[in-house]
Amino acid sequence: MxxxxxxxxxxxxxxxxxxxxxxxxxxxxxxxxxxxxxxxDPNLVLDRIRKSGELRVPVMVGEEPGYIRDRATGAWGGFYMDWANDIATILGVKAVPVETTWGNLAADFQANKIDIAFGLNPNPKRGLVVDYLSVPLFTDAWAIVTKPGFTKTTWKELNDPSVRIVVQKGGTMQVVAEALTPKATITPVEDRPLGVMELQSGRADVMIVAIFDAVEIAKQIKGQITLPTPMLRNPATIGVRREEGNEGYENWLTNWVNQQRALGLAQGKLQQAFEKHGIDLSMLPPEFSF
Incomplete structure (x- = not known):
């Protein structure tokens, strides 16, 4: 027992x-x-924007017709602001411009100063703090603006110490220049107007820019546009701040972009914006389409 x-x-x-x-x-x-x-919550960012009543959008001086500042009122317009206003209206908020430069975009996103940016080119360095939509809003290409008579038409020919190239600091055009024309004399400047001044003064032979910007610059200086070969197509997409809870925001924006592309709304807005700004798109090289 x-x-x-x-x-x-x-x-x-x-x-x-x-x-x-x-x-x-x-x-x-x-x-x-x-x-x-x-x-x-995947809708955290989207809900935050709607509750704040504001969609903060970067705007830049000298970037017509994407960003146009009314000299009389100080109000911002242009096709990027038109898109921002469209998105803001659907969300029931107001688009609020935040003045900056291409080179400062990553820092602005990181500091939570802006909620969205248009016309971005995927950039791995900036991609550490920015999420890019997987679909482009429109397709661009890298071009050069020069004085009439400039004869070099390939990236190989531009890669020469005798060629003086001006680019905007911190932008993808600087990446392109340093990758394809490292032997050329490359001068980075803070913004587009300073680059145009370098070109006008004769201190630079070439300015590398997206082709839609090239059309505007060529009009200003009575210059010529060349798409150096091989042609580098350039997806222009939307960027948002990388943070928790932005999945719903990205998904909603992707749906908006898909509709803009499928119905031809994005292409139509670009066409109208350039015509309204007095720019003849027949200046575009025949081998390019957006």
Whole structure:
């Protein structure tokens, strides 16, 4: 016959094991609950923008017709602002311009100064803090603007120490110049107007820009546009700040872009913007289409 002295240790062991199992189960439940609480709502950013009543958009001096500042009122327009206003209207908020430069965009996103940016070219360095939509709003290409009579038409010919190239600092055009024409004399400047001045003064032979910008610059200086070969197509997309809870925002913007492209709305807006700005798109090289 077993004594109680022999039974109690087993009962105590079973009881301790039961308590341990219950404690582990409780910990797992608490951990899962904490994880679910910490997991970001995919609509967090979209809801935040709608609650704030503002869609903060970067604007830039000297970037017509994408960004146009009314000298009399200070109000911002241009096709990028038109798109921003369209998105803001659908969200029930107001588009608020934030003056900056291409080179400062990544820092502006990181500092949470802006909610969206248009016409971006995927850039791995900037991509550390910016999420790009997977579909482009329109297709661009890298071009050069020169004075009439400039004869070099390939990237290989431009890659020469005698060729003086001006680019906007921190933009993708600087990446292109340093990758394809490292032997050329490359001068980075803060913004487009300074680049145009370098070209007008004769301190630069070539300015590398997106082709839609090239059309505007060529009009200003009575210059010529060349698409150096091989032609480098350039997807112009939308960027948003990389942060938790922006999945719903990105998905919604992707749907908006798909509609703009499918119905020809994006292409039509570009066409109208250039015509309204007095720019003849027949200046575009025949091998390019957007």
């Amino acid at each position: 077993l004594s109680l002295a022999n039974v109690r240790p087993q009962s105590t062991a079973r009881f301790s094991l039961h308590r341990l199992v219950m404690a582990v189960a409780a910990f797992v439940i608490m951990a899962l609950s904490s994880y679910q609480a910490m997991a970001a």
